[in-house]
Structure formats: structure tokens, C-alpha cells
Amino acid sequence: MKRYYWFVPILFVLCACGGNAVAPALGVAPAPHPDRRSSWISPELERTQAPLLFVSDAGTADVYIYNVKTLKVVGTITGFAQPQGECSDNKGNVWVTDASGGTVYELSHRGHLENELVQKGATPVGCTWDPTTGNLAVMSLLGVPSQSGGVLVFPKGVGTPTLYTNSKQYFYNFGDYDAGGNLFFDGRDANGNFMLSELPKGKSSAHTVALTGGTIYFPGMVQWDAAKQDFIVGDQSCGNLYASCVYSVKIAGNTASITGETKLQNSAGGQLCDLVQGVLFNKELLGSDNDFCGSTPSATYIWPYPGGGAPTRYNGKTDSVPVGAAISR
Numbered sequence: 001m002k003r004y005y006w007f008v009p010i011l012f013v014l015c016a017c018g019g020n021a022v023a024p025a026l027g028v029a030p031a032p033h034p035d036r037r038s039s040w041i042s043p044e045l046e047r048t049q050a051p052l053l054f055v056s057d058a059g060t061a062d063v064y065i066y067n068v069k070t071l072k073v074v075g076t077i078t079g080f081a082q083p084q085g086e087c088s089d090n091k092g093n094v095w096v097t098d099a100s101g102g103t104v105y106e107l108s109h110r111g112h113l114e115n116e117l118v119q120k121g122a123t124p125v126g127c128t129w130d131p132t133t134g135n136l137a138v139m140s141l142l143g144v145p146s147q148s149g150g151v152l153v154f155p156k157g158v159g160t161p162t163l164y165t166n167s168k169q170y171f172y173n174f175g176d177y178d179a180g181g182n183l184f185f186d187g188r189d190a191n192g193n194f195m196l197s198e199l200p201k202g203k204s205s206a207h208t209v210a211l212t213g214g215t216i217y218f219p220g221m222v223q224w225d226a227a228k229q230d231f232i233v234g235d236q237s238c239g240n241l242y243a244s245c246v247y248s249v250k251i252a253g254n255t256a257s258i259t260g261e262t263k264l265q266n267s268a269g270g271q272l273c274d275l276v277q278g279v280l281f282n283k284e285l286l287g288s289d290n291d292f293c294g295s296t297p298s299a300t301y302i303w304p305y306p307g308g309g310a311p312t313r314y315n316g317k318t319d320s321v322p323v324g325a326a327i328s329r
Helices: 041-048
Strands: 001-004 013-017 054-055 062-067 075-079 081-089 095-100 104-106 113-118 123-131 136-142 148-154 162-164 171-177 183-190 194-199 209-213 221-223 231-235 245-252 255-261 276-280 285-289 299-304 312-314 322-328
Touching: 001 062, 041 075, 054 081, 054 095, 054 285, 062 081, 075 136, 081 276, 095 136, 095 285, 095 322, 104 123, 136 183, 148 171, 183 221, 209 312, 221 245, 231 276, 285 322
Parallel strands: 081 123, 081 322, 123 171, 171 221, 209 255, 221 276, 276 322
Antiparallel strands: 001 013, 054 062, 054 322, 062 075, 081 095, 095 104, 104 113, 123 136, 136 148, 136 171, 148 162, 171 183, 183 194, 221 231, 231 245, 245 255, 276 285, 285 299, 299 312
């Protein structure tokens, strides 16, 4: 089974059985359940010293702020069009990509708007911050400036970005920097096949990294695991089914080897339907399940990592179509 995403200007989730994935058509539709209310911040958010989890929701066009210790919602930021992937920087600010408007928003630890980066023609769906330079890399699924996507790198998170591409890649999803400032990002070629690419630090173009040890069917999260010195790469169609898992991936030269698999359960004990982007924090994996499969409500979870399995805590009262996740320390 293959999963297709239409990202312009609002998220669709379509499924097809059998065959190879192809480039999706582009469509227009409103958010399924747009939130017309004003943003709100709990007084608890102003007082707490606990880390915060930001979760973007393409169904309501909101970003929710959770207290990591309790998974209680302590803030809701409204006014987005189609919030997608997220990332955080060393100041504790969280960057939220908005695919519909070609915009990336910078939110403070307390949920206040600090900055916005607009790139016409882009469809930003993922981002990552480079601690070695302070640069912000934004993965644009499509359209910079043609139909194929690319990586936009904003120096110090401001100004005019530089576009980087891998000539063999068509769709660009999620990415992260390793300890040396090399950027790794996933996506698909024009035929819908999963790809992993590297933009080496200081280079002007990216190249393909061959994946061995298993198969990833649909691109999900990419995050550097400093403790293990490898990457966590997500698959939104684990085993080519409507299920999500994450893999440990070791990089050696131009080869990426899958060295381990972590399966994640929902609140009912079943495997997740669709974790788009999770975030590693303190030996736990935090993220949300967009449960369009219908076995449980969509929910935000915390699982042990790399053990996975049953969540240690969850909140199933908020999410509609959750997508991105980032930690604000």
C-alpha cells in the first residue's frame, strides 16, 4: 500500500493499493476543521520551567504547546494555513513550516511570534537548525522554482536563502544535521521511491546516500541521535502497510545502513497508523499519531527510545491531523 500526500495548499491523505507511487496531483481545499478562535496561553506556560513540546496540526491549522512532563496543553497558537514539520534552535525557539503560504514562522518558548520567513513558490514541510553555523535549513516539498522541491538554507535564520538540490530527488520532506554540520534529508524521486540525500558541509549540491539493510517506503522524520552517533529515520508506511515505525540508520561514506527498528504502539496496543514527525528527547521519542486508520483517536504520545512499544503517557483529547513535533527546552 502506498500513501500519497498533496501539500498545496492543504494536506490530503490518499491511499492506493499496489503499484508504484507516482508524483501526486495538486489540489485546493480548506483545512478539515479550521480553528477560528484566537491564540491562548495558559498562565502555567508563563510559570513553568519544564520543557515544552510543540505539535503542528494541519487539520485545525493550529500549533499546540504541551508540558512534556504531563502532556497537558498549555497553549494553542492559531492563524496558520497548513502547519507541517517543525524544528527548534539553541534559544528554545521553535520554527514551524507552513506549506500553504510558503512561510516559516519562528515562535518563542512562550509561543510568541518572533519572525517569519516567506519564500514565494515554495511548499515548506520540514526544517532543521544547524548548531555549527546557526543556519536554518527548510525542506520544500515542491516548487523552488519548478515543480521539484529543494532545500532552502537561511543564514542565521534570516535574509535570502540559498537553494540546494539533489538532481535525482524530486520531493523533499525532513532532515537534520549531524555533529559535523552535514545535512541529511529524505524524500522521493519522481517515481515515488524513497530517497536519502546528503548535503556535505561547505558543498554546493547534494548527493544520494544508498540505503541498505531494509526498505523505507514513505519518508518520515529524520533526526540526529547524538548519543548513538546515528540517525533516526521514520517510515510512514512501515512494511508497506498503514503503519509507522522508526529506524536507526548508521552513515558510512555514501551508504546508510539500517541497524535497528523501533515499533511504536498507540493507546490501544496497536501499531501506530501515521507518525509523520517525532522528536527525540531524554531517551524518549515524542510525537503524534494521525490515526486516519480509525483504531484510536489521533493523539500525542511519549515512548521509550530505542525500546518503543507502549507509550509511557499520552493525550488523546486534542489532535485532529497532527504532523510536526519539536522540543523547546
